[in-house]
Amino acid sequence: MKKIFTAMLFFMLILTACNLEENSVQNITEVQGTTAQHNTNAGLDMVITSQFSQSDINGLTIAAGGASSFAILSDGSLFAWGLNDRGQLGDGTAEMRLSPVKILDDVAVVSAGVVDESIESHLIFTHTMAIKADGSLWGWGANGGGQLGDGTTTSRDIPVHIMDDVVQVSAGGSHTMAIRSDGSLWGWGWNSTGQLGDGSTGEQLSPIKLMDDVVYVSAGIRHTMAVTKDGSLWAWGWNQYGELGDGTVTERRSPVKIMDNVASVSAGNLHTMAVTKDGSLWAWGGTNTFGQLGYSTTGRNLVPVKVMDNVAYVSAIGSYTMAITTDGSLWSWGWNRFGQLGDGDYLNRSSPTKIMDNVAAVSPGRFHTMALTIDGGLWVWGSNEFGQLGDGTTIFRPSPIDINEPRFTSVSAGSGREYGHSAGVAADGSLWAWGFNRDGRLGDGTDVDRDRPVRVMNDVAYASAGAYHTAVLGGDGSLWNFESNNFEDGNIRMMDDVAYVSAGYGNTLAITADYSLWIIEHGTHEQLGTDAVKGISEPIMIMDDVISVSTGFDHTLAIRSDGSLWAWGWNLGGQLGDGSGTDREQPIKIMDNVVYVAAGYAHSAAITTDGSLWVWGWNNFGQLGDATFVDRYEPVKIMDDVTAVSAGHGHTAAITSDGSLWTWGWNESGQLGDGTDINQYNPIKIMDGVNLVSAGAEHTLAIGNDGILRAWGATGSGRLGDGTMGNRSSPVRIMEGILLP
Numbered sequence: 091m092k093k094i095f096t097a098m099l100f101f102m103l104i105l106t107a108c109n110l111e112e113n114s115v116q117n118i119t120e121v122q123g124t125t126a127q128h129n130t131n132a133g134l135d136m137v138i139t140s141q142f143s144q145s146d147i148n149g150l151t152i153a154a155g156g157a158s159s160f161a162i163l164s165d166g167s168l169f170a171w172g173l174n175d176r177g178q179l180g181d182g183t184a185e186m187r188l189s190p191v192k193i194l195d196d197v198a199v200v201s202a203g204v205v206d207e208s209i210e211s212h213l214i215f216t217h218t219m220a221i222k223a224d225g226s227l228w229g230w231g232a233n234g235g236g237q238l239g240d241g242t243t244t245s246r247d248i249p250v251h252i253m254d255d256v257v258q259v260s261a262g263g264s265h266t267m268a269i270r271s272d273g274s275l276w277g278w279g280w281n282s283t284g285q286l287g288d289g290s291t292g293e294q295l296s297p298i299k300l301m302d303d304v305v306y307v308s309a310g311i312r313h314t315m316a317v318t319k320d321g322s323l324w325a326w327g328w329n330q331y332g333e334l335g336d337g338t339v340t341e342r343r344s345p346v347k348i349m350d351n352v353a354s355v356s357a358g359n360l361h362t363m364a365v366t367k368d369g370s371l372w373a374w375g376g377t378n379t380f381g382q383l384g385y386s387t388t389g390r391n392l393v394p395v396k397v398m399d400n401v402a403y404v405s406a407i408g409s410y411t412m413a414i415t416t417d418g419s420l421w422s423w424g425w426n427r428f429g430q431l432g433d434g435d436y437l438n439r440s441s442p443t444k445i446m447d448n449v450a451a452v453s454p455g456r457f458h459t460m461a462l463t464i465d466g467g468l469w470v471w472g473s474n475e476f477g478q479l480g481d482g483t484t485i486f487r488p489s490p491i492d493i494n495e496p497r498f499t500s501v502s503a504g505s506g507r508e509y510g511h512s513a514g515v516a517a518d519g520s521l522w523a524w525g526f527n528r529d530g531r532l533g534d535g536t537d538v539d540r541d542r543p544v545r546v547m548n549d550v551a552y553a554s555a556g557a558y559h560t561a562v563l564g565g566d567g568s569l570w571n572f573e574s575n576n577f578e579d580g581n582i583r584m585m586d587d588v589a590y591v592s593a594g595y596g597n598t599l600a601i602t603a604d605y606s607l608w609i610i611e612h613g614t615h616e617q618l619g620t621d622a623v624k625g626i627s628e629p630i631m632i633m634d635d636v637i638s639v640s641t642g643f644d645h646t647l648a649i650r651s652d653g654s655l656w657a658w659g660w661n662l663g664g665q666l667g668d669g670s671g672t673d674r675e676q677p678i679k680i681m682d683n684v685v686y687v688a689a690g691y692a693h694s695a696a697i698t699t700d701g702s703l704w705v706w707g708w709n710n711f712g713q714l715g716d717a718t719f720v721d722r723y724e725p726v727k728i729m730d731d732v733t734a735v736s737a738g739h740g741h742t743a744a745i746t747s748d749g750s751l752w753t754w755g756w757n758e759s760g761q762l763g764d765g766t767d768i769n770q771y772n773p774i775k776i777m778d779g780v781n782l783v784s785a786g787a788e789h790t791l792a793i794g795n796d797g798i799l800r801a802w803g804a805t806g807s808g809r810l811g812d813g814t815m816g817n818r819s820s821p822v823r824i825m826e827g828i829l830l831p
Contacts, residue, residue, distance in 0.1 A: 152462055154455030155202030156216040157476040161190065161460075161468060166223060168197040172478030177247025178202070178216045178231035184247065188477035188484070189518050194249055196223045203237065203261035204311065204359075204407065204456050219259045219266055220249065227256040227268060235264035235280030236295035243295065253297055262309030262357075267316075268297065275304040275316060283312045284343030285327035291343065301345060310357030315364075316345070323352040323364060331360040332392035333375030339392065349394055358382070358406030364394065369416060371401040380409045381440025382424030398442055407454040413442065420449040420461060428457040429488030430472035436488060446490060461490065468494040482518025495825035496520070497797025503786025503809075504531075504555035505595060505643070505691065507739060510787055510809035513553040513560050514543070514799060521550040521562060522825075523572075526807035531559050533572030533581045541808030541815065543825060546572075547581075555786070556593030557643075559611075561600075563591045569600055571610070584610055585629050594641035594689075599648075600629070607636040607648055633677055642689030642737070647696070648677065655684040655696055663692045664723030665707030671723065681725055690737030690785070695744075696725065703732040703744055711740040712771025713755030719771065729773060738785030743792075744773065751780040751792060759788040760819030761803030767819060777821060792821065799824045 153160040157173035169190035170179040177184060180193045199221040217231035217238055228249040229238035236243055239252045253276070258269040265279030265286060276297040277286040284291055287300050301324075306317040313327030313334060324345040325334040332339055335348045349372075355364040361376030361383060372394035373383040384397040398421075404413045410424030410431060421442040422431040429436055432445045446469070451462035458472030458479060469490040470479040477484055480493045491497075501514035504525065511525030511532060522543040523532040530537055533546045549565040559573030562581075569588040570581050585608070590601040598610040608629040633656070638649040645659030645666060656677040657666040664671055667680045681704070686697035693707030693714060704725035705714040712719055715728045729752070734745040740756030752773040753762040760767055763776045782793040789803030789810055800821040801810040808815070811824045 151198075151200065152451055152453045152460045152468065153200045153202040153218075154453040154458055154460045154478070155218065156204045156456040157458070157473070157478045158202060158216065158218075159455070159458070159460055159470070159478050159480055160193075160200045160202055160218065162197050162200055166196045166198070167192055168194040168200060168220060170218075171480040173216075173476035176216065176232040176245055178218050180218060180230040180247065180249050182248050186476050188480070188482050189520070190480055194220060194222070194228070197221070198223050199259060201259045201261040202453075202455070203231070203266075204263060217261055217264075217266075219252075219261045219268075221256050221259055225255050225257070225271070227252045227254070227259060229266070232264075236293050237261070237264045237266050237279035239266060239278040239295070239297050241296045258307060260307050260309040262314070263311035265309055265314075267307045267309045267314060269304050269307055273303045273305065273319065275300045275302070275307060277309075277314070283328035283341055285309070285312050285314050287314060287326040287343070287345050289344050306354055308355050308357040310362070311359045313357055313362075315348075315355040315357045315362060317352050317355055321351045321353070321367065323348045323350070323355060325362070331375050331377060332390045333357070333360055333362050335362060335374040335392070335394050337392045339390070354403060356404050356406040358411070359408050361406055361409075361411075363397075363404040363406040363411055363413075365401050365404055369400050369402070371397045371399070371404055371413060373397050373411075376409070378440075380425035380438045382406070382409045382411050384411060384423050384440075384442055386440045403452070405452060405454055408456055410454065412452045412454045412459060414449050414452055418448050418450070418464070420445045420447075420452055422459075428473035429486055430454065430457050430459050432459055432461075432471040432488070432490050434489045466494060467492040482516060482520070491796070495798065495823065496522070498793045498799045498825075499797070500552050501782060501784050501791045501793055501799060502553055502555040502560075502593075503736075503738070503784040503789055503791045504557060504560075505739065505787050506557040507787040509558075509807050510789060510804065511555055511560070511807065512786070512789070512791060512801070512809050512811060513555045513562075514791070514793075515550050515553055517797060519549050519551070519565055521546045521548070521553055523553075523555075523560065524811040525809035529558065529573060531555075531573050533560060533562070533570075539807050541805075541811065542813050543811045552591065554591050554593040554598075556598070557595040557787070559593060559598070561591045561593040561598045563588055567603065569598075569610075571598065590638065592639050592641045594646070595643045597641060599632075599639045599641045599646060601636050601639055604634075605636055605651065606634045607632045607639060638687060640687050640689040640737075642694070643691045645689060645692075645694075647680075647687045647689045647694055649684050649687055653683045653685065653699065655680045655682070655687060657694070660692070663708035663721050665689070665692045665694050667694055667706040667723070667725050669724045686733075686735060688735045688737040688742075688785075690742065691739040691787070693737055693742070695735045695737050695742060697732050697735055701731045701733070701747065703728045703730070703735060705742065708740075709771075711756035711769050713737070713740050713742050715742060715754040715771065715773050717772050734783060736783050736785040736790075738790070739787040741785055741790075743783045743785045743790055745780050745783055749779050749781070749795060751776045751778075751783060753785075753790065756788075757819075759804035759817045761785070761788050761790050763790060763802040763819065763821050765820045767817075 151162045171187040171190045201219045203216045230246045230249045233245045260267045278294045303319045326342045374391045374394045400416045413421045423439040453460045461469045471487045471490045496516040504511040509526035513523045524540040524543045552563040554561045562570040569584045592599045600608045635650045658674045658677045683699045688695045695705045706722040743753045754770045754773045779795045784791045802818040
């Protein structure tokens with residue numbers, strides 16, 4: 091993800107916004123990579139600005155369509171997600187996709203068309219065009235106007251070959267434009283307003299040649315803009331709102347010259363934006379009702395008006411505009427009903443507003459926007475009605491989020507010391523696992539250790555990583571078990587109607603929908619919580635009216651609906667909290683008003699209704715956090731205002747109501763995350779903005795309020811998931827580049 095896709099560069103036409111000389115435009119193949127690289131997407135354009143070197147730029151190109159999104163990885167693989175009702179994703183189905191699916195290999199450029207709601211319903215759905223590394227052009231999606239160019243009006247849900255020797259393509263509303271390597275411009279599709287520029291209004295089902303010496307083209311909804319090698323800008327098609335910029339509202343069926351010294355252009359729905367060679371941005375057309383031209387005056391502008399300076403690239407779509415300046419900052423203005431401007435609210439903007447820095451590419455869609463940053467981030471925002479943001483949800487986002495690493499809703503750090511593993515559930519319900527796997531505990535069908543997260547299954551509600559196995563709760567209430575050399579036979583479905591699960595060292599505790607607590611597998615000492623059977627493998631009921639449970643090495647803690655806390659099992663260090671060191675075969679009541687509980691190896695923690703945190707049990711590493719190393723046989727209060735807690739082998743982690751994370755106890759492997767390997771017997775603050783934490787045997791996992799997963803501590807067997815085998819004493823991000831590697 092950090093290397094530029096060099097094959098893509100051959101097909102990206104060069105047009106800078108800063109002092110391009112005429113001969114530099116003419117000799118584009120001789121200077122590739124030295125100036126701005128552009129990929130046209132029908133007014134849905136992307137640019138990699140000339141400020142950034144090839145080594146800095148992520149090898150990925152993007153395109154936002156009507157309600158679909160596309161990304162090309164550095165290896166040339168094309169991924170798509172979002173609305174797919176007319177096959178515009180190209181995956182052979184009409185299914186909406188909330189997460190990226192692979193479409194094609196060896197792709198250099200992709201262009202996504204948008205919806206034109208003003209024409210016949212069978213034509214309004216979007217289509218997609220892609221150029222492969224060999225210059226071949228492929229198309230798929232809606233084809234009612236012949237916009238695919240395959241000689242038919244048949245929609246396609248898989249890519250079909252259109253023509254060869256193509257270097258640029260732009261998909262409009264229901265027409266398409268393409269430039270060949272000799273500079274010839276070709277067009278096809280719907281032509282009701284002369285948008286093909288062939289002098290007629292008749293549709294063309296196959297490519298026809300239109301003009302020569304073209305270096306850049308942008309197909310709008312019903313008009314087209316093109317730049318020739320001498321820098322002159324030409325326009326044709328619909329002109330009711332002055333979108334051609336020729337000073338009239340007369341429809342043009344053949345190209346007319348608009349202005350000189352143009353570097354790039356973007357044809358939107360009813361307005362047009364152009365960048366000249368000196369970096370100035372010009373706008374015209376439309377009604378400017380929402381401020382999409384970038385200045386406050388309303389009404390049609392029939393000729394170009396200057397908006398701002400130092401612009402490297404612009405893209406106009408619908409009733410809003412996005413621009414990248416020469417310093418890499420992204421600016422937006424216009425309509426913002428769905429948060430598509432990315433400024434954190436839903437207010438329209440009549441002047442440019444800065445959104446973010448270090449942007450290498452941007453592509454606005456109908457109601458959503460995609461941006462690529464130089465550090466490899468793929469950022470999205472705006473409408474998400476059809477999953478077009480690709481974050482696994484349908485939640486609208488008025489601010490940018492990076493989807494190049496999945497967002498997590500839960501995570502579990504395994505309690506195995508020598509052979510640890512981890513598991514987490516992403517926002518789309520996918521289960522990811524990593525770490526030790528020689529007994530099949532990751533559930534990926536192999537016995538191969540993983541030092542990076544691997545996707546295991548979908549429709550998962552929660553996963554709990556024990557010492558030697560993983561318990562997985564499906565979205566349908568099914569309970570699955572991954573462990574003990576059964577990887578060749580597949581994962582085992584243990585029981586149904588489960589609401590919550592906790593995996594320990596040698597057992598699994600499950601709460602069913604009727605609040606009864608069950609134990610699966612076998613345990614030692616009195617961890618089973620019943621004197622009826624030992625060493626079982628079938629579920630056995632322990633008690634009823636349970637709303638939460640946590641199991642440690644050989645003891646278990648359960649909260650009943652009345653807030654009472656019950657404990658049983660091993661009690662050598664006082665981890666049951668009943669004031670004794672006596673093991674208990676039956677549940678015994680410990681305290682009241684408990685809302686959260688965590689069982690570690692031999693210590694315990696609980697949060698009461700007032701937010702106070704209480705701990706007890708072994709304290710040899712200071713894991714109780716009471717400024718001593720004295721074992722506690724009864725609960726002692728540690729801190730206030732706590733919302734979550736997790737107990738590991740010899741350390742503890744807690745989150746307070748302000749989102750700050752605190753840790754204490756054993757730190758030999760850096761599991762506290764404070765940058766040292768020194769044990770701490772008092773809570774120390776690690777970071778802010780934390781939503782969930784899981785303390786394992788010798789490592790810790792945390793999910794931020796933004797859904798980002800971080801890890802630290804021991805990385806033996808790959809349990810941190812960062813691709814290394816060295817311990818980490820400070821939090822590191824884990825899932826960067828996992829979704830789109």
